[in-house]
Amino acid sequence: MAKGVTKQSVDFAKWYTDVVLKAELADYGPVKGTMVIRPYGYALWENIRNIADEMFKKSGHVNAYFPMFIPESFLKKEAEHVKGFAPECAVVTHVGGKKLKEPLYIRPTSETIIWSMYKKWINSYRDLPILINQWVNIVRWEMRTRLFLRTTEFLWQEGHTAHATASEAEEEARKIIEIYRQLAENYMAMPVHVGGKTDAEKFAGAVRTYTIEAMMGDKKALQVGTSHYLGQNFARAFDVTFLNTENKIEYVYATSWGVSTRLVGAVIMTHGDDKGLILPPKIAPYQIVIIPIWKNDKEKSQVLEAIGKFRGELKSRNIRYLVDDNEQTSPGWKFNQWEVKGVPLRVEIGPRDLEKNQIVLVRRDIKGRKFVSLEKAAESIEKLLETIQNDLFKKALDFREKNTFSVENYDDLKKVIEDGGFVKAFWVGNGDMEAKIQQETKATIRCILFDQKDKGTCFYTKKPADKITIFAKSY
RNA sequence: CGGAGCGUGGCGCAGUCCGGAUAGCGCACCUGAAUGGGGUUCAGGGGGUCGUGAGUUCAAAUCUCACCGCUCCGACCA
Numbered sequence: 001m002a003k004g005v006t007k008q009s010v011d012f013a014k015w016y017t018d019v020v021l022k023a024e025l026a027d028y029g030p031v032k033g034t035m036v037i038r039p040y041g042y043a044l045w046e047n048i049r050n051i052a053d054e055m056f057k058k059s060g061h062v063n064a065y066f067p068m069f070i071p072e073s074f075l076k077k078e079a080e081h082v083k084g085f086a087p088e089c090a091v092v093t094h095v096g097g098k099k100l101k102e103p104l105y106i107r108p109t110s111e112t113i114i115w116s117m118y119k120k121w122i123n124s125y126r127d128l129p130i131l132i133n134q135w136v137n138i139v140r141w142e143m144r145t146r147l148f149l150r151t152t153e154f155l156w157q158e159g160h161t162a163h164a165t166a167s168e169a170e171e172e173a174r175k176i177i178e179i180y181r182q183l184a185e186n187y188m189a190m191p192v193h194v195g196g197k198t199d200a201e202k203f204a205g206a207v208r209t210y211t212i213e214a215m216m217g218d219k220k221a222l223q224v225g226t227s228h229y230l231g232q233n234f235a236r237a238f239d240v241t242f243l244n245t246e247n248k249i250e251y252v253y254a255t256s257w258g259v260s261t262r263l264v265g266a267v268i269m270t271h272g273d274d275k276g277l278i279l280p281p282k283i284a285p286y287q288i289v290i291i292p293i294w295k296n297d298k299e300k301s302q303v304l305e306a307i308g309k310f311r312g313e314l315k316s317r318n319i320r321y322l323v324d325d326n327e328q329t330s331p332g333w334k335f336n337q338w339e340v341k342g343v344p345l346r347v348e349i350g351p352r353d354l355e356k357n358q359i360v361l362v363r364r365d366i367k368g369r370k371f372v373s374l375e376k377a378a379e380s381i382e383k384l385l386e387t388i389q390n391d392l393f394k395k396a397l398d399f400r401e402k403n404t405f406s407v408e409n410y411d412d413l414k415k416v417i418e419d420g421g422f423v424k425a426f427w428v429g430n431g432d433m434e435a436k437i438q439q440e441t442k443a444t445i446r447c448i449l450f451d452q453k454d455k456g457t458c459f460y461t462k463k464p465a466d467k468i469t470i471f472a473k474s475y
Numbered sequence: 476c477g478g479a480g481c482g483u484g485g486c487g488c489a490g491u492c493c494g495g496a497u498a499g500c501g502c503a504c505c506u507g508a509a510u511g512g513g514g515u516u517c518a519g520g521g522g523g524u525c526g527u528g529a530g531u532u533c534a535a536a537u538c539u540c541a542c543c544g545c546u547c548c549g550a551c552c553a
Binding site for chain 1 (some may be wrong): 510511513544546547548549550551
């Protein structure tokens with residue numbers, strides 16, 4: 001025990017839990033299903049969050065904060081919504097020992113409380129659009145929980161926008177799913193399928209749900225972000241109307257969208273290997289870890305002096321680094337420790353290197369070491385980090401494509417799902433057929449792909465089809 | 476909610492079937508020394524209401540009953 005993590009091939013779920021715990025990303029909280037996000041895990045989340053936050057702001061959104069307590073009556077105003085969320089809500093019934101007249105729901109999502117406020121704020125088309133986002137915790141009392149992937153309480157952002165026209169709201173929902181795609185692919189190095197959800201899989205209360213779906217290391221799908229076009233459903237429920245340019249009263253059009261701490265789980269399961277985590281440089285808390293090696297005080301000061309030579313340059317290039325000069329642990333121990341923690345690049349520097357005026361670079365994602373001169377250290381490191389970022393994406397994309405199969409009939413689909421992987425297939429079936437397939441194979445339609453122009457034959461109904469869907473088992 | 480398993484120092488476990496003496500091991504922790512380029516070695520040390528409650532017994536971690544909690548596998552979900 002104590003050393004290493006369970007091999008992926010032995011038990012992927014166990015591997016995942018081992019990695020989260022041993023990399024010190026998170027720990028179990030005292031209340032069932034809750035999670036403590038530890039500093040290293042939180043740093044990773046912060047990096048992802050900050051990137052997303054900047055993207056939202058650049059596209060015209062602003063942050064705000066709404067209360068976590070929602071009156072029961074609010075939740076009940078939108079029929080689909082309450083049906084979808086009420087069963088998994090935590091409810092406050094007592095305050096100060098006294099029973100409340102109206103129970104307070106702890107937000108499972110904030111559409112209702114936000115739209116109750118939008119009613120106050122929106123009168124005219126001149127008040128639109130409202131483009132608000134909030135970073136908050138929410139509570140959903142799920143049956144089965146897994147660290148980062150599905151916890152009772154989790155952190156996320158939820159955007160809630162209000163628009164004067166359906167097309168503008170629709171455009172917003174699509175704009176956001178594109179931002180999510182960029183976040184996943186360009187920063188987390190995680191290739192995603194972008195598309196729409198079927199009615200069965202869409203958000204409770206939405207007209208349409210858009211999604212990004214990624215393939216994890218066990219070939220299962222993970223929904224990593226969703227953006228919903230809500231139409232006028234919530235505006236009707238909360239009676240939010242505005243006067244348009246023609247002086248006519250109209251219901252407001254809405255969107256909502258979110259990504260959560262699940263993203264952290266997605267990174268782990270996209271890139272990790274049997275040694276532990278592998279983090280893409282753009283989101284890694286430490287992009288490099290520098291491990292100095294010495295035997296005596298003389299060597300120590302020489303090594304530290306050498307590090308000092310390129311330290312400043314690392315800083316000026318905005319490279320996040322850590323010098324692990326802990327004298328209590330051996331270099332070998334550090335190597336292993338930082339590999340579990342997924343630091344993309346390790347720098348070793350010891351007496352032997354000083355003689356040659358060099359440093360040793362070891363990539364986390366591939367085998368082998370590289371030697372570069374001390375003078376070129378910072379420059380080489382910066383370049384290598386870029387390479388690692390790109391290689392991780394390529395590797396993940398390659399893995400997904402190798403495990404994605406086109407099928408022309410139902411038997412083929414069953415076989416692919418059985419063996420593990422994504423099915424890419426033409427589809428025009430209805431919800432009942434979808435449910436039947438799910439029951440028989442446990443696979444669901446993860447998404448109906450965007451930007452798809454080919455025509456073919458539905459593998460299930462044999463009817464002409466112009467939509468391609470991804471079927472997979474999912475988390 | 477259905478199925479399976481587990482509660483013993485901080486963590487992971489053995490001991491439980493077949494009751495008996497001071498409850499044992501690994502990791503972690505503390506002290507000292509040597510080590511230090513792939514999870515270092517040796518010596519010494521601290522720490523446990525055996526999940527909770529009741530019962531059986533001369534005697535319970537061990538047998539009986541009840542309760543509580545957790546993890547994993549299924550239906551729901553970001």
